[in-house]
Amino acid sequence: MPDNQPFAIPANPAALFALDGHAVLALDGPDALAFAQAQFANDVTALAIGQWQWSAWLTPKGRVMAVFALLRTGEASLRLLLADADPVELGDTLRRFVFRRKLAIAARPDLHASGDFAAPTRAQGATLAGHEDTELELDYGAPELPRTLRLSTAATPRDAAAAAAWDGADLRLGLPRLPAAQREQWTPQQLGLERLRAFSVKKGCYPGQEIVARTHFLGRAKREALLLQVDASVEPGAAVSQAGQAIGSVACTAGHGPRLALAVLPLERTAEPLHIDGAIAVVVPFVDGLAR
Template identity: 40%
Template sequence: MPVTFQAETLLLEGDDAIAFAQAQFSGNAAALAVGRWQFSAWLDAQGRVRALFHLARVSEKSLLLLLRGGCAEPFADALRRFVFRSKVKLQALPVRALGTSAAMESHTVEQRGDAVVLGCGMHSITIGARQDDAWRAEQIHLGWPWLPDAALDALLPPALSLERLQAVAFDKGCYPGQEIAARLHFRGGHKRHMHCVVLSQALPPGTVLRDEQSDAAQLLDVVATDNANVALAVINDALAEQGKSHALRWNEDIIDIELRERWPA
């Protein structure tokens, strides 16, 4: 069954909105200019990614978050527990259409009537204007992960290449999971990394593929094109080191998987 992606968004606004984001999220929100967006994440105390999102500064005192997986309302509820006396309002916005529009400089933000457009280089994604999934295949090739429910609260930043996406800052002070993220950055040692792969058949996002011994790969997003079933997948390094082509198990089926590109942490 085709997967439809919609825009789950959250608005942070108030005198302390930027400071709150700086203290809670992994990216450097304080360095984000009005009219720009960055990748960022909310980590748990063990460094696992609870939420991944585009963080867009839409005014001096407001931020718009477009979640790359998960739902806005429970995310907002979880964040509200950390507001304390901060002058910030967190609002989960109604679900809106998410679609593709013309090329626009990467990391730029434009308001077009009721719609918000996030520039992604060779294409843009538009919140609230139209519904289509054309952007998904392009972003798989860029290595921009979208997290299915099975991957939420489960993966560490290196597995999603968050450092490459500049979604993790190491010089801005403390935030949840910062100690674990910094340890992985400076000491390394993580054994799972993200790849662009081609599959012998389309499978649901979140699917876990196994080799003879253990879980070997988890699919984050899968798009069936005219030529191939392309996906982003988190792959165990031990499997990747054995070569580019593998036959893995999904239930009773054998799935052929070809590793095309690997991204570092």
Template identity: 35%
Template sequence: MNADGDVVLSNMETKLPLLDMPSTHTILTQYALLKFDGADVSAFLQSQFSSDIKTLDETNAQWSSYSNAKGRMQASFLLWRRGESFFLMLRRDIADGFRRRLAMFVMRSKVVITVLEQALLLGQYHAQGGADVSPCQHGTAAGMRIDVGRISIHCVLDDEALPVLEGNLIASQAFDLYFIDAALPWISAACYEAFVPQMTNLDLIGGISFRKGCYPGQEIVARTQYLGKVKRRMFIVEASGAECPIGADIRADVTGEQAIGKVMLSVAIAPGQYRALAVMQIAAWEGQPYVDLQPPLLLSRRDMPYLIPELQSE
């Protein structure tokens, strides 16, 4: 591990051909786990998040998000329930700020928010399995497992519940490739307040409820859904170049000089070659979108595992 506790393997690009591996696993050091408890926890979370918390039980999980009053996402996450407790997995670099933000609104509600520093999050990729991104839950309270298509996320709270994982151990950052291929959005500090939830396709993977009550940013989210057309979406892209940093601006000549998107997640799949999630204006594909670097990083679009409605007329 490096100084940040991240699993790093030497010469990963040449020794571990990620695209050809039948199965892999890693320690998800780039992600953190929060736990929510208390008599008022269900009602509190329902009033804060974009998904419908009331539909959670011990067999499923949800993609969800938290936004500011202008509908701009401050966090996206995987959420599940076990007994009377709720668990939330998100990117580590926003975890503490997110906890402090929610704590501001607890006030007199009986809610306790804890960052589970001792919890172990493991990622496992299976060569076999479907592409459905609807999460389901298995395991025990000491060793919970969330399955999302070919990805399994193990949440270990007790050493006795450690799973036996098959396949190659890979670097923590490299495992993001499988989140990219499943087109699953993760907000990090580099993309803080950059997107409205629909831009990250949360409405397409069950992360937004349009029937529940109010939550921060709900008016903007509803207006985008019912009164306007979603002009930006999240795409799987590839590019060749020296780097493809998360948070980098995306531009296209056809859409003018203004930045029309950002790189959300990026992984090197070979020396000088990247696969990424890019949130950007759909109209940019009428020309050649590029990451605004020197030299520009030209983007090519890859197939998505689920349909984007605005593209169905193509």
């Protein structure tokens, strides 16, 4: 494995640093839970007030458009914590499916996300701590890689090195960070979202549910997500080759110079070395424990 690890946590990161790419989309109203249950891939009815889960929004063909943390903050209140999607754009798209349901969908630019490479002081697992009017605390890590994410109306300082390490930690923990060009390309199974328990194969209908369930119950998944480390700069969409033949592609990356790459590759492949843009790509293990 290359010595220069792109996922290394800075020696002295700020105690709290801004996660500028993160944003919140709010669903409020008596039909908020029913709407989310019909649209999103996970079982929203399993969420108690004060809990959260990983979830995704899929196309009718079962391709992932967005991966997010779904927080239940009240009896009729849900929050989508987005790492890569524009909440205004996503909100506009979701409103097309509201029809006669009673709910309001709105971005919450007043809520700022910040990160901390330390275990939470109050939150634990899927249980939230605090209140969004002051500060919400989420357990966003694992025993081997502890992290705390906070949502607050107060902004926090920027720390570029710490924020880049956070992105790398996302990939290490199996959380895809999809750029726009990689949306609608992959099924939940291909991205390894079962690692996060981010979709349900037992609940009722939602966009893409039939394809997701068929893949699960009939065992037709032919590709999987692997975490690769590359001692070179690579970009999402780059081909992964083996023995001179392209066999898969990169869904997302993190790091500068040496990169971590989440790649989707065939389950059946040889033991030959993997390459991305001519550079050797080494398989590194995921860190378990981010499922919620």
